[in-house]
Amino acid sequence: xxxxxxxxxxxxxxxxxxxxxxxxxxxxxxxxxxxxxxxxxxxxxxxxxxxxxxxxxxxxxxxxxxxxxxxxxxxxxxxxxxxxxxxxxxxxxxxxxxxxxxxxxxxxxxxxxxxxxxxxxxxxxxxxxxxxxxxxxxxxxxxxxxxxxxxxxxxxxxxxxxxxxxxxxxxxxxxxxxxxxxxxxxxxxxxxxxxxxxxxxxxxxxxxxxxxxxxxxxxxxxxxxxxxxxxxxxxxxxxxxxxxxxxxxxx
Amino acid sequence: xxxxxxxxxxxxxxxxxxxxxxxxxxxxxxxxxxxxxxxxxxxxxxxxxxxxxxxxxxxxxxxxxxxxxxxxxxxxxxxxxx
Numbered sequence: 001x002x003x004x005x006x007x008x009x010x011x012x013x014x015x016x017x018x019x020x021x022x023x024x025x026x027x028x029x030x031x032x033x034x035x036x037x038x039x040x041x042x043x044x045x046x047x048x049x050x051x052x053x054x055x056x057x058x059x060x061x062x063x064x065x066x067x068x069x070x071x072x073x074x075x076x077x078x079x080x081x082x083x084x085x086x087x088x089x090x091x092x093x094x095x096x097x098x099x100x101x102x103x104x105x106x107x108x109x110x111x112x113x114x115x116x117x118x119x120x121x122x123x124x125x126x127x128x129x130x131x132x133x134x135x136x137x138x139x140x141x142x143x144x145x146x147x148x149x150x151x152x153x154x155x156x157x158x159x160x161x162x163x164x165x166x167x168x169x170x171x172x173x174x175x176x177x178x179x180x181x182x183x184x185x186x187x188x189x190x191x192x193x194x195x196x197x198x199x200x201x202x203x204x205x206x207x208x209x210x211x212x213x214x215x216x217x218x219x220x221x222x223x224x225x226x227x228x229x230x231x232x233x234x235x236x237x238x239x240x241x242x243x244x245x246x247x248x249x250x251x
Numbered sequence: 252x253x254x255x256x257x258x259x260x261x262x263x264x265x266x267x268x269x270x271x272x273x274x275x276x277x278x279x280x281x282x283x284x285x286x287x288x289x290x291x292x293x294x295x296x297x298x299x300x301x302x303x304x305x306x307x308x309x310x311x312x313x314x315x316x317x318x319x320x321x322x323x324x325x326x327x328x329x330x331x332x333x
Contacts, residue, residue: 128285128292135316157293172296176312224309225299 006143014140018149021119022094028119029097030087036078041206042193044083050211054084057187057215058096064145064181067098068174068235069189070165070243071154074106074201080152080189083211098152099144101125101137127158138173142180152189153177155236161199165240167233175231178218186216186235190242212242252332257306257325264301265321268294280322288321306332 006014021028036042044050057065069080077100081090090097099121108114108124117124125137141151157171178184193207203209216238220230262278269275270289274282284290290298299315302308302324308331318324 131295131316131318135313169293171293172312172315179312224311225296225303225315228312229296229300 006139010136010140011143014144017118018094018121021121024119025091025094025097029090032078032120033082033087036075036082040202042079042082042203043206043208045208045210047083050083050213051085051089053213054096054187055089057185057213058093058150061185062148063183063185064148065150065185065187066141066145066174066177066181067150067152067187067189068155068239069152069191070239071156071159072163072192072196072200073159073203075203076154076159076191077102077152079203079209080191080211083191083209084189095149097121098150099123099141100152101141103127103158104129134173138176138180142177145177145181145184151177155232155239159199163196163199165236165243167236167240170229170232170236172225172228172232174235175218175220175228175233178231178235179228186218188214188216188235188238188242190214190239190246192243192246210246212246214238214242252306252329254325254329257328257332258321260305261302261321261324261328264298264305265290268298278321280320280325282321283319284321284324285319302328308332 067080069076081098085096101123102108102117104124104126107122108117123137123140125134144151153174155171155174156166156169160166178186190212191209193203193209195204195207216235218231218234220227222230258280265284265288266275268290271287274287282288284295285292299310299318303310306328308328310327310331314327318327
């Protein structure tokens with residue numbers, strides 16, 4: 001592994017999507033931030049520290065950065081994006097706003113939802129769908145990382161039904177991306193609302209979120225699929241450790 | 252290794268992950284692993300790793316993308332093993 005392969009057509013379509021999203025960014029980015037922070041009243045502990053840490057990571061190195069997070073609710077991607085940067089910063093540094101791979105069934109089933117996710121740097125994927133389609137999505141994400149964009153992936157592949165990081169649910173896709181992108185760094189993000197006790201679609205209105213960040217450069221001596229799986233497992237173990245720290249701090 | 256031999260061993264490996272016993276009883280090369288046999292997509296990796304061990308082959312990430320049906324598995328394995 002090591003080279004990112006994507007057809008010229010695939011690259012052109014991503015560049016077009018990014019530019020349309022960027023042009024309309026001054027409209028939709030503040031709207032998303034407004035929905036998260038005002039309409040739903042979701043708040044973040046140590047927001048400035050989190051944003052400064054992410055800014056520092058982005059400016060400290062030009063190496064590709066893949067964001068990997070635990071997954072509890074359907075709006076985790078938006079919450080993480082808002083936690084990592086403010087609207088003004090994202091409009092000026094559009095590459096720092098992460099791409100996402102939402103489930104097509106949930107987020108891109110109608111023409112207007114398709115248009116919205118297109119605008120919002122999303123590449124919908126059918127969960128458990130055709131392997132070639134999933135492979136194509138992974139290649140797209142890998143290419144985006146290699147040209148300086150960031151992407152957010154949930155290594156568990158879906159929302160945790162137990163509300164705890166499920167290391168048994170590891171998917172190999174994350175490891176595959178890391179292996180495909182030379183010098184790829186991983187930013188592990190652990191996000192949890194104070195009232196998130198059960199499996200829910202949305203966090204409780206007005207909930208306060210704790211966000212912790214940890215950099216990781218996973219390495220493996222394994223080969224093939226086992227190497228991808230090993231890297232994915234390292235990332236999930238890191239998220240599990242961050243989760244344990246979160247609960248230890250609250251004892 | 253013949254395709255029939257590989258098919259028999261592939262079905263044996265798939266069996267513990269299958270959630271649709273009826274489809275398993277009528278399994279053929281055209282049987283889709285996820286849609287027909289209802290194997291959990293997250294477990295497909297375990298299946299492919301089991302193929303690697305069983306047939307002493309290495310399956311690159313990209314080749315996993317071509318695995319949709321039982322026949323795809325057989326072709327991939329026979330191609331690697333021979």
